[in-house]
Amino acid sequence: MTDFALTRAAFDRPAGVIYLDGNSLGAMPRAAAARVEHTIRAEWGERLIRAWNEAGWMAQPPRVGDRIGRLIGAPAGSVVVGDTLSIKVYQALAAALAMRPDRRVVLSDSGNFPTDLYIAQGLLDTLGQGHELRVVAPEAVAQAITDDVAVTLLTEVDYRTGRLHDMAALTARAHAAGALAIWDLAHSAGAIPVDVAGAKADFAVGCTYKYLNGGPGAPAFIYVSPEHVDAAQPALAGWMGHEKPFAFDPDYRPGAGIERMRVGTPPVIALAALEAALDVWDGVDMADVRAASIRLSERFIDSVESAGPTLVLASPRDPAARGSQVSFRHPDAYAIMAALIARGVIGDVRAPDILRFGFTPLYLTEEEVVQGAVILAEIMRTEAWRDPRFQARQAVT
Structure with missing residues (x-):
């Protein structure tokens, strides 16, 4: 059983603020500042370049990756x-397309985050092989998976409405049609x-600055199914993905397994903050998080609508059909949210008319949710x- 009182105590939030925007930028864990300061002073400051070996900087990307993997x-x-x-989307899509050269x-879908669509279109234009980016309504995805599809590129939770795709069902449908499935888990x-292995996802990508609380600009992650990892060719052949980065060979040879999906030098300071954030997740059960999230979001909807x-x-009325966010529509969404933020209740807006609220049980209480709804109703x-x-x-x- 997850102790949410304990997880709440692990976050440092400003007094007088009801924070309903953890779906855009997570709150700061109390330990993050000290962890970053240690990295800067004790590791970088004292050990200088020796810290790559002595402080384990080089091993951070897969080490942190395994913690997210859980x-x-x-x-x-x-x-x-x-x-x-964006880079991880590019890597996953390029590798998947190379594995389906005849399609x-x-x-x-139209609920996908625009960056994913931009990256896809840019890659397809660069390839110059007549590829098509086919975008359909979210509810039409299943029927649109035909035998000419090479790859499905979907975000599991719609960033605007919170609508939740069925990862396992759509992945199975893609595989039945001979396609590969990439999932954005932002x-x-x-x-x-989330169970990428159980759902048989081929690739998955995601950011760490939202619900994982890694901080602004925190690095992203990529998952490659063990079934594909030795066949997946990294289109961005950076030196950190080389079999032997410090051999400085003029020719690229991909590293073993998931290591080949490394590109540039690890962002060590950002990874230090992310590691502190992931410490909070030790002992947290995602089923408990989901149950608490549904309680919070349902209470918020009831309070607002009453x-x-x-x-x-x-958002979908059924909590099982949405992620950990709730959205409302109003023609003056921007001004309403600005007034709400001025009253200390922070959510955000997505064009053209959506007010968005995220529910993060690790640090958000039911009392805060109700009070936020009361202030919104008054506005x-x-x-x-x-x-x-x-x-x-x-x-x-």
Whole structure:
């Protein structure tokens, strides 16, 4: 049984703030600052370049990868951390396409995060082999998996509405059609139970700064099924993915297993913060997290809707059909969220009209959720969001 009182005590949050945006940037673990300071002062400062060996910097990416692997149902040695999510999407898609050279369609959906679609289109344009990025509505994905599809590229949880794809069912359908399946777990890892091995996913990628609380710009991860890892060719052949990086050979030879998916030099300081964040997950059961998340989100929906019909639920009504977030629609979503943030309740907005709220049981209480809903209802009742100061848009929404 997960002790959420213990996990809440592991986070450092500002007083007077109800934080409902952990689905965009997780809260800071108390231990992160000390861990980063140790890396800077004791390792970098004292050991200098010797720390690559003496402090284990070189082994961080697979070591941290295994810790994330526990949370997404991946076997040891199948996940590595480093670079950005965009790079990991590129790696996974390029490798998968090379494994299906006779097919030309990448299937995705309109609820996918735009970066994934941009990366896919850019890669297909670069290949210049007549590939097509076919984008359908989320609910139409299953029927769109036809025998000309090479790869499905899907985000398990829709970043706007929280709609949840059935990973196992869609992966099985892809395999039945002869396609490979790539899953983006940006809104899944640390939010819902994930079992990439059980679902037979071919590749999975994800970021670590949302529900995993690794900090702004924290590095991404990639999973490659053990079935494919020795065949997957890294399109981005960086020196850290070489069989022997310090041999400095002029020709590239991919490293063994998941090591070949390393690209650039590990972001050591960022990885130190991520390791501190992952310490909080030791002893946490994802089934407990899921149950608590559903309780919190259901209480929030009930509280918001009981105040009146002003906001329209954009997320699936059934909690089993959504991730760990709830979205509402309103034409003036931006101003409403700005007014809410001014009152100390932090969520975010996704264009054109979605107010988004994340539920993170590791540090969020039911009392906070109810109070956040009360403040939102008051803003809607008084139309406080009409104040001109809430109309001016900032760079980050």
